[in-house]
Amino acid sequence: MSEQTPAAPPATPPADEHRRIEAAAAAEGETQSGFVRFMSSPVGRNLGLIIALLVLCAVGAITAGDRFVDTDNMVTILRFASIIGVVSIGMTFVIIGGGIDLSVGAIVALSSVWATTLATQTMAEDTHWLLMVFVACAVGVGCGLINGVLVAYGRMAPFIATLAMFAAARGLAEIISEQRTQLVDVRELVDTINGELLGISVLIWIFAVVSAIGWVLLNRTTFGRRTIAVGGNATAARLAGIAVKRHTVLLYVVLGLACGIAGIMLTARTGTGSGTHGQLYELDAIAAVVIGGTLLTGGRGTIVGTVFGVLIFQTLTNVFTLNNLDSSTQAVAKGAIIVVAVLLQQRVAVRSSDST
Amino acid sequence: MSVRTNRPYRRLLTSTVAVFAAGAFVVGCTSNEPEEEDQPAAEETGGDGGGSGNDEPGETVVIGFSGPEADHGWLAAVNDSAIAEAESYDDIELRTAEGTNDANLQISQIETFINEGVDAIVLLPTDGAQLTEVAIRAMEAGIPVINVDREFSSPFAARATILGDNHGMGISAGTYACQLIEDNDIQDPVIAEIAGIDSLPLTQDRSRGFAEALEACGQTVDNRVAAEFTVESGEEQAANLLQAAPEIDIIWNHDDDQGVGVKQAFDNAGRDEFFFIGGAGSANAMQWIQDGEMEATILYPPTQAADGIRLARLIAQNKGMSDLVQVEVPRRIVLNAPVVNIDNVEDYLHLGFES
Numbered sequence: 075m076s077e078q079t080p081a082a083p084p085a086t087p088p089a090d091e092h093r094r095i096e097a098a099a100a101a102e103g104e105t106q107s108g109f110v111r112f113m114s115s116p117v118g119r120n121l122g123l124i125i126a127l128l129v130l131c132a133v134g135a136i137t138a139g140d141r142f143v144d145t146d147n148m149v150t151i152l153r154f155a156s157i158i159g160v161v162s163i164g165m166t167f168v169i170i171g172g173g174i175d176l177s178v179g180a181i182v183a184l185s186s187v188w189a190t191t192l193a194t195q196t197m198a199e200d201t202h203w204l205l206m207v208f209v210a211c212a213v214g215v216g217c218g219l220i221n222g223v224l225v226a227y228g229r230m231a232p233f234i235a236t237l238a239m240f241a242a243a244r245g246l247a248e249i250i251s252e253q254r255t256q257l258v259d260v261r262e263l264v265d266t267i268n269g270e271l272l273g274i275s276v277l278i279w280i281f282a283v284v285s286a287i288g289w290v291l292l293n294r295t296t297f298g299r300r301t302i303a304v305g306g307n308a309t310a311a312r313l314a315g316i317a318v319k320r321h322t323v324l325l326y327v328v329l330g331l332a333c334g335i336a337g338i339m340l341t342a343r344t345g346t347g348s349g350t351h352g353q354l355y356e357l358d359a360i361a362a363v364v365i366g367g368t369l370l371t372g373g374r375g376t377i378v379g380t381v382f383g384v385l386i387f388q389t390l391t392n393v394f395t396l397n398n399l400d401s402s403t404q405a406v407a408k409g410a411i412i413v414v415a416v417l418l419q420q421r422v423a424v425r426s427s428d429s430t
Numbered sequence: 431m432s433v434r435t436n437r438p439y440r441r442l443l444t445s446t447v448a449v450f451a452a453g454a455f456v457v458g459c460t461s462n463e464p465e466e467e468d469q470p471a472a473e474e475t476g477g478d479g480g481g482s483g484n485d486e487p488g489e490t491v492v493i494g495f496s497g498p499e500a501d502h503g504w505l506a507a508v509n510d511s512a513i514a515e516a517e518s519y520d521d522i523e524l525r526t527a528e529g530t531n532d533a534n535l536q537i538s539q540i541e542t543f544i545n546e547g548v549d550a551i552v553l554l555p556t557d558g559a560q561l562t563e564v565a566i567r568a569m570e571a572g573i574p575v576i577n578v579d580r581e582f583s584s585p586f587a588a589r590a591t592i593l594g595d596n597h598g599m600g601i602s603a604g605t606y607a608c609q610l611i612e613d614n615d616i617q618d619p620v621i622a623e624i625a626g627i628d629s630l631p632l633t634q635d636r637s638r639g640f641a642e643a644l645e646a647c648g649q650t651v652d653n654r655v656a657a658e659f660t661v662e663s664g665e666e667q668a669a670n671l672l673q674a675a676p677e678i679d680i681i682w683n684h685d686d687d688q689g690v691g692v693k694q695a696f697d698n699a700g701r702d703e704f705f706f707i708g709g710a711g712s713a714n715a716m717q718w719i720q721d722g723e724m725e726a727t728i729l730y731p732p733t734q735a736a737d738g739i740r741l742a743r744l745i746a747q748n749k750g751m752s753d754l755v756q757v758e759v760p761r762r763i764v765l766n767a768p769v770v771n772i773d774n775v776e777d778y779l780h781l782g783f784e785s
Binding site: 141144146147150151153154157158248253254255257264268340343344345346348349350351353354388391392395396398400401402 | 499524525526527529530531532533534535537538539541542544545546557558559560561562563583628629631
């Protein structure tokens with residue numbers, strides 16, 4: 075949003091300045107003392123989320139007893155959380171980078187449909203089921219690329235560019251599938267991804283691996299530091315020599331890839347590809363990211379927070395299901411959680427910025 | 431400095447509490463329940479015909495019920511009648527996980543039922559094919575699944591299937607339209623169709639049946655629009671249709687929920703030169719038929735899931751259906767789609783649901 079400064083492009087700054095700004099962006103919030111420092115530390119920042127999750131689990135254990143505290147039930151929660159979780163990890167990058175993506179659900183639908191067309195499935199049967207995974211990921215990356223280019227080089231507001239993709243991708247999914255639900259005939263795909271590996275559901279493995287990669291990418295690589303720098307202050311990042319536009323495109327591509335992975339996960343879980351898949355995932359993902367402590371304005375956020383955000387919502391759903399409560403009550407509870415979480419974070423944010 | 435006065439927060443807190451307190455009063459006014467509610471007709475129409483004592487309390491069974499989000503009257507009636515049916519039996523313990531259009535969530539609900547080891551599952555899937563995998567898993571875990579209304583894509587996914595007849599609805603509507611044309615001796619009739627969500631197989635089936643029946647008497651659909659089962663979309667699409675066709679003889683509207691909007695559009699435009707046929711059979715539609723404002727509606731019973739609950743109970747208790755000779759519950763039951771008009775509307779009033 076702050077990148078329409080048409081000032082003359084700077085000469086490439088010296089490398090050390092570059093490093094200094096990135097370090098400064100990363101080190102923000104580490105110079106306070108006492109309570110504030112604790113609250114800004116990884117544990118402190120996620121403390122509210124951990125407490126919220128524990129409270130939810132306590133409520134679940136009290137109200138549903140053994141039916142909640144049960145390995146099978148935990149697995150059910152995690153399997154359910156895995157798909158929206160993968161999307162949310164990708165969304166975390168885009169939002170930290172100062173953007174937003176409303177098209178994730180539509181991309182999930184399109185990639186599931188594209189990966190299950192008769193042509194793709196026939197080809198996959200002739201070669202290998204991984205081809206379907208590749209197609210889904212490629213479709214996701216393609217959509218992300220379009221989003222990114224429209225935002226970075228087309229100078230469209232992310233909200234608008236991805237709104238266009240939101241409409242177009244689902245429409246295209248319906249055209250390709252002729253508005254029908256496409257069954258997966260390649261059983262290996264369903265049996266593998268919807269099956270188990272080392273006693274744990276493969277869907278959960280994928281969520282875990284994507285989260286781990288996301289954490290490393292954000293916290294241990296230049297890519298992650300640049301993401302924080304771009305989202306925190308695009309102009310400063312540009313002056314520091316970061317190719318802001320190219321980086322923005324990459325962020326949307328990362329999210330697109332995540333959507334492609336989620337698309338093939340959903341395809342395996344349901345055994346179908348459909349234009350109706352992934353409805354309202356954009357809202358679920360954004361909500362999970364925001365209650366996970368990522369600022370919607372960009373520049374700050376954590377993968378761990380997002381994972382907690384996802385888990386909180388899906389555990390809530392599970393507790394409600396176990397207690398026979400209806401979805402309308404659940405929607406009200408979700409709304410309340412979002413408000414409380416954001417209000418709490420604002421207090422922490424105000425405190426830390428006051429004391430600098 | 432990090433020392434801040436907490437006043438603003440406290441004031442915010444006070445006003446928040448005040449707002450919530452005020453809210454609490456308002457919440458008391460959100461009730462839409464009529465003071466006295468008639469019990470659904472479950473008891474009166476009870477299946478005690480065979481005299482086999484099927485309704486006698488048996489061993490208590492736990493039934494899990496999951497349906498899509500009740501975003502229109504018909505689906506709300508499906509959920510409500512299923513829950514009411516379960517409550518009318520002392521030997522049913524019902525677990526409901528209603529209310530989602532997200533296949534991923536509904537799958538996890540069914541997984542929860544499997545974990546809990548319920549005795550039977552009644553499942554109205556958000557999409558039949560998308561829930562097939564998990565239904566098969568439930569069956570493999572030894573839990574009989576009763577598939578309601580939207581069919582699975584594999585015969586291994588359900589112990590029993592109970593379906594409304596969407597294709598039959600179209601046939602009934604088309605045949606009735608042909609009858610009207612003949613009885614009223616309409617030359618070159620203009621026939622219009624207001625469909626539901628076009629991407630759903632049920633809509634495609636209804637339209638196919640309608641076209642087939644019309645073909646039998648040498649007619650075709652002249653104007654067709656598709657709404658989305660909501661009042662708003664019904665009004666919008668019907669208004670478009672009226673614009674497109676200045677003179678219409680027969681209109682079949684697939685769904686009485688969107689029919690509220692459709693009717694509104696007719697009234698707004700002051701058009702009533704056509705025979706108006708509805709679908710599903712809402713209380714509104716039956717009222718209109720009694721008032722002479724609607725010709726007929728084609729029934730699509732919202733009590734399917736209630737029947738699903740009964741079947742689940744019988745299957746879990748190893749009973750058969752008392753009116754059949756067979757020892758076991760049949761695998762597949764397709765409901766009839768009768769035409770309800772002024773002549774027989776009295777008989778169906780108890781099935782009418784609120785939009």
